Amino acid sequence: MNTQNQYLKAIYLVQEQEDGPASTGKVADALDVSPASANEMIGKLEAAGLADHEKYKGVDLTDEGIKRARDALQTYCIIERFLVEVLEVEEFRAEARQLESVIDETVGDRLDTIIDRDPSCPDCFDAELDVCCHLVSDLDIDREVESEAAD
Amino acid sequence: MSLSYPVASDHQLARLLQIGMVLEEVVEARAHKHFESLDDDERDAELEALLEEAAEESAGHRTELESLVDELEGDPVAYEEIEQLVAARYESDTDTDGVLYDQLASEETAYKFYDDLITAIEGSDVRFSVDRDRLLETLRGIREDEAEGVEEVTRLMEARA
Secondary structure, X not given: OOHXXXXXXXXXXXXXXXXXXXXXXXXXXXXXXXXXHHHHHHHHHHHOOOEEEEOOOEEEEOHHHHHHHHHHHHHHHHHHHHHHHOOOOOOHHHHHHHHOOOOOHHHHHHHHHHOOOOOOOOOOEEOOOOEEHXXXXXXXXXXXXXXXXHO | OOOOOOOOOHHHHHHHHHHHHHHHHHHHHHHHHHHHHOOHHHOOHHHHHHHHHHHHHHHXXXXXXXXXXXXXXXXXXXXXXXXXXXXXXXXXXXXXXXXXXXXXXXXXXXXXHHHHHHHHHHOOOOOOOOOHHHHHHHHHHHHHHHHHHXXXXXXXXXXXX
């Protein structure tokens, strides 16, 4: 997945959580980049007609931006599910984040031929837990998060 | 999340090579399934040779990747396991066009994967447990085979158009 798509996905997820425009700071945090880098890319997304940016308010994806973000999110879901179902990786969320820049949509589509994915994907993605909500129940992820929070 | 993440460790490299193995296994298993699913009147020597060659080539690539994964102390991915997963979700393309398009998608996907992987390794200054030159030489060789595979399927498709 290229850098632009990773930004679109991050903005989409921040917007989902905020239920409104995504602030540059939150996008930068989500991607672990500097606000200046996030600003620069948001400017490029705006120039490409994928986002609208209003100073002091935040960034909103356009319809085309949303479509691309959802495709990117779907590829990300495929990577997570593939790691869980086929390679049985326990730390699949951390590994998916590492792998996403090397696995693009075409590769994701091939991996999708051997995994079991919910038809509602990517709407089933839980932005807060960074995981498909169906995997949350399958893998007891809630409990894990609670135990991490208790530590 | 890191953007344009270079391959940063043996573990991550082994994971990516495992994914390469799976992609090869998917190509191999789907080529076999395609051939089985074709009606008698759809079968011909050229198509049969293409699918057979694709399966053989993927098996060869898988062996090369497995040797690297072994050296990195990663776990190989058993072909039988992927074959079962492919079979469970296989939707048969009973005509030649469908089979050729799928084969083309397989070859193009594999090419893109190795191309991105090679770029990521080249962008990494990590010292891996496997010899970097041999690693890149192996992956470039496989990428070259995939490029030839794309050309071969395209030629066959054009000849039938």
